[in-house]
Amino acid sequence: MPTELKSLHEKFDEATTSENVWKAPNLKEVLNLKPVDPVYYTEEGESDNLDSYCDSKEMGDNIEDNIPELVIPDEDICTMANPYRRALNNKVLGRKVATKLTSTMGQNIICFYLLLLVGAVAASPQHVNCPFHYLYHFGDGFTDVGNSIHVPSRTPNPAARLPYGRSSPGWPTGRWSDGLNDFDFAATDFGLPHLAPYLSMNASENYDGVIFSVARSPVLDINFFKSRGIKIPSYAAVPLNAQLRWFKNYFNSTFSSPKERANRMENSFLFLGDIEGNDIGYALTQGKSIEEVQTYVPLITRAQIRVARELIRMGATRLIIPGNAPLGCFPYILSALPSNNSTDYDELGCLKSVNDLVVSKNDYLQQAIRNLNLEFPNIIINYGPIYDGAYEVIRDASYGPNGELALLACCGTGGKYNYDGKKFCGSPQVPVCRYPNQYIFWDGIHFTHHAYSRMETILIEPALRTLGCTRSVNSTTSNLSASA
Numbered sequence: 001m002p003t004e005l006k007s008l009h010e011k012f013d014e015a016t017t018s019e020n021v022w023k024a025p026n027l028k029e030v031l032n033l034k035p036v037d038p039v040y041y042t043e044e045g046e047s048d049n050l051d052s053y054c055d056s057k058e059m060g061d062n063i064e065d066n067i068p069e070l071v072i073p074d075e076d077i078c079t080m081a082n083p084y085r086r087a088l089n090n091k092v093l094g095r096k097v098a099t100k101l102t103s104t105m106g107q108n109i110i111c112f113y114l115l116l117l118v119g120a121v122a123a124s125p126q127h128v129n130c131p132f133h134y135l136y137h138f139g140d141g142f143t144d145v146g147n148s149i150h151v152p153s154r155t156p157n158p159a160a161r162l163p164y165g166r167s168s169p170g171w172p173t174g175r176w177s178d179g180l181n182d183f184d185f186a187a188t189d190f191g192l193p194h195l196a197p198y199l200s201m202n203a204s205e206n207y208d209g210v211i212f213s214v215a216r217s218p219v220l221d222i223n224f225f226k227s228r229g230i231k232i233p234s235y236a237a238v239p240l241n242a243q244l245r246w247f248k249n250y251f252n253s254t255f256s257s258p259k260e261r262a263n264r265m266e267n268s269f270l271f272l273g274d275i276e277g278n279d280i281g282y283a284l285t286q287g288k289s290i291e292e293v294q295t296y297v298p299l300i301t302r303a304q305i306r307v308a309r310e311l312i313r314m315g316a317t318r319l320i321i322p323g324n325a326p327l328g329c330f331p332y333i334l335s336a337l338p339s340n341n342s343t344d345y346d347e348l349g350c351l352k353s354v355n356d357l358v359v360s361k362n363d364y365l366q367q368a369i370r371n372l373n374l375e376f377p378n379i380i381i382n383y384g385p386i387y388d389g390a391y392e393v394i395r396d397a398s399y400g401p402n403g404e405l406a407l408l409a410c411c412g413t414g415g416k417y418n419y420d421g422k423k424f425c426g427s428p429q430v431p432v433c434r435y436p437n438q439y440i441f442w443d444g445i446h447f448t449h450h451a452y453s454r455m456e457t458i459l460i461e462p463a464l465r466t467l468g469c470t471r472s473v474n475s476t477t478s479n480l481s482a483s484a
Contacts, residue, residue: 134264164426176442179448214236261315297361393454409443
């Protein structure tokens with residue numbers, strides 16, 4: 001560990017144990033920090049000397065001279081730190097967050113006081129109070145926390161090996177990302193971070209939730225795709241109905257009496273999706289037309305509503321059924337459906353016809369949810385606007401300093417979008433980008449840790465309000481925490 005980082009940990013401990021840290025108007029004054037104190041966290045094989053790094057050709061001739069001029073306003077610091085404040089009330093996790101931040105943000109050169117701000121916010125006394133204490137999730141790779149690597153498969157599972165997990169925790173966990181995924185952030189925001197993948201649960205442990213999601217899984221049954229000549233990976237053969245069966249097995253074996261099961265359901269929040277993107281994506285990338293795939297929409301939606309209805313009859317009182325992300329922006333779709341006609345693309349470079357299909361499908365789902373609400377007026381059933389959150393993140397990246405990377409896969413090779421399905425991320429000789437936090441897409445199909453964090457930041461507040469959750473702070477907070 002570089003000397004600078006070791007020193008950072010010592011100062012972090014001192015700063016975050018201060019009882020008065022949140023009472024001051026300016027956190028920098030409390031911590032007695034310099035406006036600029038750059039820290040460089042090295043990866044294996046790199047120099048831990050800031051001067052030698054800045055003198056390198058990679059950084060350019062003028063970088064070192066410009067570092068003292070770097071000043072980040074408080075409000076910008078809060079914006080940058082926001083995704084990392086989810087280590088609420090966990091100082092150990094806060095230290096890990098501070099360490100990881102040095103290796104991923106700001107081109108590896110950042111303000112020292114930004115790190116301490118993140119640590120202090122991570123240790124803040126802010127809580128989320130929700131009228132439920134357990135989470136259950138059905139879905140695909142956006143929320144798979146390790147199930148797919150335990151599904152018997154005829155082919156190796158990419159998520160079981162590096163570079164998956166390289167950004168956090170540094171090794172593969174079965175998540176289809178360089179770090180955490182969507183629901184990791186959501187669960188922490190709900191104050192229920194201790195999740196377990198269904199296929200690798202420890203029976204002796206108590207969990208805040210169980211995840212039944214399996215990467216690349218569809219809503220519709222496997223025979224539907226076979227009958228249409230559409231192939232899906234063997235490790236993804238766990239459609240929504242099969243995940244529901246897992247849930248029933250888990251529930252009936254874990255809670256012995258009807259009263260126990262009813263109490264657990266009443267005290268839980270269930271999340272169905274995002275999953276249906278695979279039904280659309282598999283078909284489009286294997287030659288099916290937009291018009292044909294449009295005919296799948298009613299079938300997909302009916303299957304989702306059927307599962308939701310069954311969960312309600314089991315006692316569920318809170319459900320969110322999300323729509324689909326803007327598939328027309330995904331590298332794997334853009335690579336499979338190239339066009340020489342510029343009018344086929346929107347201002348971000350996404351395929352309009354595919355996104356129009358997704359919007360139409362999402363509209364159909366929202367109407368079905370409204371009908372389900374009429375059927376069960378005393379149950380909270382809401383739509384999750386994943387499309388809006390994802391598109392906002394992609395749009396912001398497209399107009400940001402690394403806009404040319406917005407539609408490229410970080411881990412991949414070949415073509416305009418750095419994606420080749422035959423040379424998928426994790427395969428031998430497939431390169432991975434140096435700074436995943438500059439990318440939205442990790443492997444061309446899933447998002448990066450950084451993008452998931454950004455999306456959750458956008459979507460979490462409406463979700464908290466919808467589900468009756470409130471934020472509480474047990475001590476006076478600074479305006480920094482309020483704006484983060």
